[in-house]
Amino acid sequence: MNMRSGTMLLWILLVISVGCSQQANNLADISESDEAFVLGDLLEPFNPPSLESLEQSVNAGGGWIDRPVLDSLVLLRERQAKEPILATVNQALDLRNNSDEENAKILSALGRLPENDAEVNYAAQITRATPQALNNQNPLLASSMTEFEVSSLTGFGLFGFDWNFTPFASQDSVKSWQTSKDGLYDKVIMRSDLLWSDGTPITAHDIEFSFKVIMSSQVPIRAQRTGTEAIKYVKAYDDQTLVYFHNEPLETNVWNINFSIIPKHIYEKSLADDPSLVDSDYHVQMEENPVTGGGYEVVKRDQREVVLRRRESSFMFAGKQVREKPFFETVRLRIIPVSSVRLLSLEAGDIDEMNLEPQQWSDQTNGDDFYRRCTKARGLEWTSFSFQWNANTPFFSDPKVRQAMTWAFDHQEMLGVHRKGLDQPCTGTYHPTSRWYPGSGNAVGVKIEPVKQNLEKAKQLLDEAGWMDTDGDGYRDKDINGKKRKFEFTIIVRNAKERIDLCELLAQNLRLVGVACNVKPLESATLQDKLFNKQFTAAFGGWGTGADPDTSENIWGSGQQRNFVDYKNPFVDELFEEGRKLSEDRKPWKDLKIWKNSDVIAFLQIDPDMAEKKPSREDCYAAIHALLWRDQPYTWLFYRNAYHGFNKRLRGYNFSPRGIFGYGPGFSSLWMPQES
DSSP: OOOOTTTOOOOOSSSSSSOHHHHHHHHHHHHTOOSOOOTTTTSOOOOOOOHHHHHHHHHHTTOEEEEOEEOHHHHHHHHHHTSOOOSOHHHHHHOOOOSHHHHHHHHHHHSOOOSSGGGBOTTOEEEEEESSOOOOOSGGGOOSHHHHHHHHHHOOOSEEEOTTOOEEEETTTEEEEEEETTSSEEEEEEOSOOBOTTSOBOOHHHHHHHHHHHTOTTSOOHHHHHHHTTEEEEEESSSSEEEEEESSOBTTHHHHTOOOOOOHHHHTTTTTTOTTSSSSHHHHHHHHSOOOOSSEEEEEESSSEEEEEEOGGGTEETTEEOSOOOSOSEEEEEEOOOHHHHHHHHHHTSOSEEEOOHHHHHHSSSSHHHHTTEEEEEEEEEEEEEEEEOTTSTTTSSHHHHHHHHHHSOHHHIIIIISTTOSEEOOSSSOTTSTTSTTSSSSOOOOOOOOOOOHHHHHHHHHHTTOBOSSSSSSOEEEETTEEEEOEEEEEEESOHHHHHHHHHHHHHHHTTTOEEEEEEEOHHHHHHHHHTTOOSEEEEEEOOOSSGGGGHHHHSTTOTTOTTOOOOHHHHHHHHHHTBOGGGOOOGGGSGGGGOHHHHHHHTOOGGGTTSOOOHHHHHHHHHHHHHHHOSEEEEEEEEEEEEEETTOBOOOOOTTOTTSSTTGGGGOBOBOOO
């Protein structure tokens, strides 16, 4: 039940990750190609050494370092054992969540794991809501919220991480994990009691094969390659022994090795004939009846619901229980696109859990109708929302214009009226509670304060950028390539009321500074297609957090896949490059290109005495955050905290910066007690 932490950034722009329309475009390109399929053709030629030779080389370089192999539920139990119990279950169920104190009591009592198996109703079903139908069951092709959710329950993985983003190998699938002292190799010994749902053993050969599939140019899964492409090679030396070869000793290698896995015996003979993984009759059959490696398998899917059933062979082997049994016999995902309908379903007992919009939390979940069957809880989440400006357009190529957009917007009305005072203002790509934020114990001293609307400052910046009202029609214009252009643009947004409302507020605000903004709601697939192809001027969207700050290079690095706004800053590129290196490999500040720019160093407020020192990872990412704030490729709006409603039967919910299901135990900590 592990998610790929490096590339799956919980993209909240629309659904998550690569869009269906983009995938269709890629498939069309492939179908027109006459080139023969070559497995792993994106890899540089490499002949891995024998295991004996590798061991000798590693021992000569200082040997292996043991890495943690842990059980996420055991970790959570150990943490909860140290936490005070603030209320009994019955007391918590009687509370109405109107304060921080009540919220803490509800989480303390209802968020706990069971003390023993006798408490758990293992025959229980959990019903959840999801906004869209399941299109793909192959984890390599996951592109929507529903697909990632299903993949987290049906997929097989070797690695995970806890609520503090500390990585570990999963005790469910790994016996040992070691990293060479020089950081160039990771060695994993897998368990021998692992089975795919068709009874075939899961082996190291499946991991090597999956890596090569991801690194095949004709397979349309570019998002999976982010991070994975930094790996030199993956070699299965036998059924259980797996070695990852790295090009460089990077801090991020620990995340790069955590990619999606598919069964080799299912796809190795069919892949060459259909690299799309979806077109051939055989792949359609595998899509309808997939072989899974996780705790569940899909037994029903249509446009109304997806039903998953607990897979006995995931925890039983040779007649013995070898892993913890998933708490639910059945997981039912009902397709409910509209949030108001989801809330009615929660109150009626038709679903057991849902994310609440601010208005639902503050105004619609306080009465007897809600608390008869439900309760609610909230937690910190590092999910940010923003207006996003395409720098490769005549309107937003100048940072002064982008800064003007930020000053023109009424942030206070957004926070107080639209977000109901529940969320905090956002000032950039990393959250203020993270150690990557400027001033959080790192070398970057610049203080970043949330912006409040200042129309005069916005007007001044637009004037300086050359956007003036030269014809007296009330709108700014500018001569561009010999032609006068009115400052009028369109912002695209997913067709959801709470998002459209914020874009309408932007349009109202910009009219006050002489800029015309048109709001264009789009369906998810269309919006995704326009973003990936950069066929837009401005957009509204958001990002969750990766488990490592380097994952955001995919958004901000020059030419990167999710850099939809075409932002380019060579200093940001340099800082990402330094940030992923091991500390001993980093250059001193004085040897970096950024140090040669005194204006930038002065802006970052880095002490000149730091010149001889090597920047820490925290220094690098804090500087990236500050430079992004200066350049304003986005107008950052708010960090959306997590607000959830739960059926009172549900237990085991826990929050983290990645959301309620985005870390460690995630979904697997949820359970229902035996009915009395």
